[in-house]
Amino acid sequence: MPLRISLVKEISTKSKVFKLEMDLHTGQLRPSPSFYSIAGLDAKSNAEEKALFDAVHADDLEGLKATFEAVQQSKKSASLDFRIIDSLGTLIYLTAEVSLETHRQMEEPMLSLFAIVNNEQVRVQKRIREMEDLLEMKDQAISMIAHDLRNPIAQLDGILKMLLHETENSEAKDLINMGSDSVNHAYEILRDLNDATRNKVEGKSISLSPTDLNAMLNKCAEAFKLSLESKGLHLSVKAPKDFYVSINEQKMIRAIENLISNAIKFSSEGKGIELMAWEEKDRYCIAVQDSGIGMPEHIRKSIFNGISKSVRRSGTAGENSVGIGLSIVKGVVDLHHGRIVVESKEGEGSKFTICLPK
Numbered sequence: 001m002p003l004r005i006s007l008v009k010e011i012s013t014k015s016k017v018f019k020l021e022m023d024l025h026t027g028q029l030r031p032s033p034s035f036y037s038i039a040g041l042d043a044k045s046n047a048e049e050k051a052l053f054d055a056v057h058a059d060d061l062e063g064l065k066a067t068f069e070a071v072q073q074s075k076k077s078a079s080l081d082f083r084i085i086d087s088l089g090t091l092i093y094l095t096a097e098v099s100l101e102t103h104r105q106m107e108e109p110m111l112s113l114f115a116i117v118n119n120e121q122v123r124v125q126k127r128i129r130e131m132e133d134l135l136e137m138k139d140q141a142i143s144m145i146a147h148d149l150r151n152p153i154a155q156l157d158g159i160l161k162m163l164l165h166e167t168e169n170s171e172a173k174d175l176i177n178m179g180s181d182s183v184n185h186a187y188e189i190l191r192d193l194n195d196a197t198r199n200k201v202e203g204k205s206i207s208l209s210p211t212d213l214n215a216m217l218n219k220c221a222e223a224f225k226l227s228l229e230s231k232g233l234h235l236s237v238k239a240p241k242d243f244y245v246s247i248n249e250q251k252m253i254r255a256i257e258n259l260i261s262n263a264i265k266f267s268s269e270g271k272g273i274e275l276m277a278w279e280e281k282d283r284y285c286i287a288v289q290d291s292g293i294g295m296p297e298h299i300r301k302s303i304f305n306g307i308s309k310s311v312r313r314s315g316t317a318g319e320n321s322v323g324i325g326l327s328i329v330k331g332v333v334d335l336h337h338g339r340i341v342v343e344s345k346e347g348e349g350s351k352f353t354i355c356l357p358k
Helices: 033-039 051-055 058-074 119-166 170-202 213-223 225-231 249-265 325-335
Strands: 004-007 017-023 078-085 091-102 109-117 209-212 234-238 244-247 272-279 283-290 339-345 349-357
Touching: 058 078, 058 091, 058 109, 119 170, 209 213, 209 249, 213 225, 213 234, 213 249, 213 272, 213 283, 225 249, 244 249, 249 272, 249 283, 249 325, 249 349, 325 339, 325 349
Parallel strands: 234 272
Antiparallel strands: 004 017, 017 109, 078 091, 091 109, 209 244, 272 283, 283 349, 339 349
16 A cells, blocks of 8 residues: 655754654655754755655665554554664654554544654764764874884894894894894784774775685795794695685785784694685685684684783794784774684684675
């Protein structure tokens, strides 16, 4: 049955209250000034029958229509919350009551919707936006600090290497090597911080290009050749040839490198690591699987949450862990609108799978 909506005379613009009437026979829609006032629209230039439905948030539209139908069939009133988007793109939260009434003059049944702006929800959303702005400022500050500190640390590493080359004293060389290791570790921490915060600051817009996953994964594996040899590990790559996927190659390489680094860190001598890629019906998948020490459930549940003492563990050879690498991986996957899942059992190894939508 066609639906008609007409918005009746404004009740109270100041309190953001309005009423809608839906004629169940003609399907005509006539919003009143109260609706236009709340939506920030010009009633004269927007006098269209579908103005209300155009303003309703896309995620709430079906629910609104379903409520109209349910009230019409059951003849019982119903409450619902829905959102409209004003002319500036701001979400307006409404709490409404829908019921069946009889038109006083025409004596015909109609649906009546009495709506009021949910001021509490508006305040909550305003506070959320303020917190999001503060978090973005924090991420930008961390990113700048991490970026600016990398140059002096790199200079310090250069000085240590120069001193190592010029000294003949074995004890001095040992101390310089220790200092160089610490400097390199600090440099890696800053790089991770910079990458993690940059992913957040960049938002959801990144450049993508067709990339051969087979070639990319082999490139990632080659970068860890010395690390693998030093721990007596073997890394195999399994991916179809000429397997092209639209991704940001630089960022995805960084994510894969973090997963491989973790697999090496938490695997014992003689173990194997698999780097895989395959295609499914509606997505592409990349996985890194090891046969290492695995992880307990409390760590598995919080590994993507960022820097946390609870996820920091030493590797099988005493390697240090900052606990931010997987947060970087999650950030890269989010930028690609993908999903990452982990399967792990303590003592049996771990498998990280990245799934990217086609």
